[in-house]
Amino acid sequence: MWKVVTWNVNSINARIDRLLAFLQREVPDVVLLQELKCEQVKFPQAAIEQAGYHAAVFGQKTYNGVAILARSAISEVSQGFADGDLDEARFILGTVNGIRVASAYIPNGQAVGAEKYHYKLRWLERLRAQLATKVNMAERFVLGGDFNVAPEDKDVHDPKAWEGQILCSTPEREALKRAFDLGLGDTFRLHNQDGGHYSWWDYRMLGFQKNKGLRIDFLMATAPLLGCCTGARIDRDERKGAGPSDHAPVIAEFKL
């Protein structure tokens, strides 16, 4: 069994105790992290190593930051896109157990029409270009991330209220689909077609307690991995208790 996780931890240093407990509880083979919110020098390397994990980090002060954790060695690591823009730490690619893996933190976009919204749409096109040129979609590859897009209305607690809004607008959904159409399938949707399953809940307004959430975090996989994906789930319990991230981990298992 090969277990992979994607998780936006909303600051790895604020979440380190929860992350270590999660690693001990789930014993994943690969963890794709987003929103480290720290530079590499502030990354809790020793604690991660002591937990039995290698780490490949693309850090940034205060914002963004992505990493790959793995129980096996991580090789062929590249940070950012091949188009040379390293302004924001949002994408890291590597190889674990002979399988290509990547962690992506898609820009939030702030509001439809805002400058950050156009940056988000451009970034999604650059992600598509990166995947098209740097990843062989005929081979085993898994892309985990906080995509900051709810692909369908059933991924939204109140589709009417969110219609056309940031994270749900048609241009965002289409840009995301163009990237996934290269050959990536959603491991969660492979096993569960129901609505009402979310990976993020607003800290405000009792969002979690009222299950007012969005499903915006996914583990996407190419056909050779989808064919051996035995299960996928959202670890909703990780959102409970004191000091959670606003995102829950998404977990998928593969029989290699």
Place this chain on the structure above:
DNA sequence: ATGGCTACGATCCGTAGA
């Protein structure tokens, strides 16, 4: 009562998240 948060880097509030 229809709002209720969290983290960061710098203060004792502004920015950002989604």
